[in-house]
Amino acid sequence: MRPFSYQRARTLQNAGDLTGAEGTLAIAGGTNLLDLMKLQVETPETLADINRVGFAEIEDTADGGLSIGALATNTETTVHPRVRSDYPVLARAILAGATQQLRNKATTGGNLCQRTRCFYFTNIDQPCNKREPGSGCGAIKGIAKLHAVLGTSDQCIATYPGDMAVALSALDAQVQIAGPGGAERTVAVRDFHCLPGDTPWRENVLEPGEMIQAVTLPPPVRGAQLYRKVRERSSYAFALVSIAAIIEMNEGKFTRADLAFGGLAHKPWHDPRLAETLVGNAPSSELFDRAADLLLEDAQGFGENDFKIPLTRRTLHAVLEQAAEEAA
Numbered sequence: 001m002r003p004f005s006y007q008r009a010r011t012l013q014n015a016g017d018l019t020g021a022e023g024t025l026a027i028a029g030g031t032n033l034l035d036l037m038k039l040q041v042e043t044p045e046t047l048a049d050i051n052r053v054g055f056a057e058i059e060d061t062a063d064g065g066l067s068i069g070a071l072a073t074n075t076e077t078t079v080h081p082r083v084r085s086d087y088p089v090l091a092r093a094i095l096a097g098a099t100q101q102l103r104n105k106a107t108t109g110g111n112l113c114q115r116t117r118c119f120y121f122t123n124i125d126q127p128c129n130k131r132e133p134g135s136g137c138g139a140i141k142g143i144a145k146l147h148a149v150l151g152t153s154d155q156c157i158a159t160y161p162g163d164m165a166v167a168l169s170a171l172d173a174q175v176q177i178a179g180p181g182g183a184e185r186t187v188a189v190r191d192f193h194c195l196p197g198d199t200p201w202r203e204n205v206l207e208p209g210e211m212i213q214a215v216t217l218p219p220p221v222r223g224a225q226l227y228r229k230v231r232e233r234s235s236y237a238f239a240l241v242s243i244a245a246i247i248e249m250n251e252g253k254f255t256r257a258d259l260a261f262g263g264l265a266h267k268p269w270h271d272p273r274l275a276e277t278l279v280g281n282a283p284s285s286e287l288f289d290r291a292a293d294l295l296l297e298d299a300q301g302f303g304e305n306d307f308k309i310p311l312t313r314r315t316l317h318a319v320l321e322q323a324a325e326e327a328a
């Protein structure tokens, strides 16, 4: 790890001023950043500790939804009574994502901003356009088992590694962002992460000096909420494919089908055409195939990860079957 200086932000304004400076990174739980610093993937001159600027509350919103502060830990979120009763898909996704020790430190904001676990990105001896623009992408013709099959570019095929954001995408949660000079804006989780395109180093829409304040969930939904994560081993591992599903049924037909996918792309993947295909129809293998055809029509494997395409189809079938049964 390279030497760095440490400053503690006392207020939101102070945090924005510190993190807006070149060479400064914000640190909260540090569960991803400290690993990257030890590997010399991240070499900040200064760390700005934002743990004391507030935004750790989990509270009801006026419309019956829930606001989860950026600095609420993943443990606090999963044990919150309203998360457990009204948004179980979120609790399930977080519980599938990491060990208890990590959940005790990891925060909402940090979880959203975590970086890819691509082997070439975390190994500074390897080419990686994300870490070193223009150096090439080692994964495209290399070790790509965990890599993306949707939304890739010829610059980068990395995946967003998290679970929490997949559930937040299915829930259509909103990210509340504070900017310099007291500016605030709201971005849907579905639009928060970027595809790699020609700028694979840009992973989300945060600008310098901006910070996540909270994530807000809509009023509770009825029906079944599932999170299924397929991984190489049953203990903690990143998803090969994961699916967050919020399904409502009425008189044997889908009336709601909000789905989001992890492990497939540089962002949690949400395709609105799936709900359009499913809603109004009764569950059947043919219907699930139609949804999978749409989801995967542009999917492209890179050798080692070709298996993800049929795996996603099978997992989607299984999730829709189970959710339809539970929601009936």
Ligand code: SF4
Pocket (backbone or CB within 6 Å): 116, 118, 119, 120, 121, 127, 128, 129, 130, 131, 136, 137, 138, 139, 140, 155, 156, 157, 158, 200
């Ligand atoms: Fe780097 Fe992306 Fe290629 Fe991985 S897939 S080596 S993160 S450019």
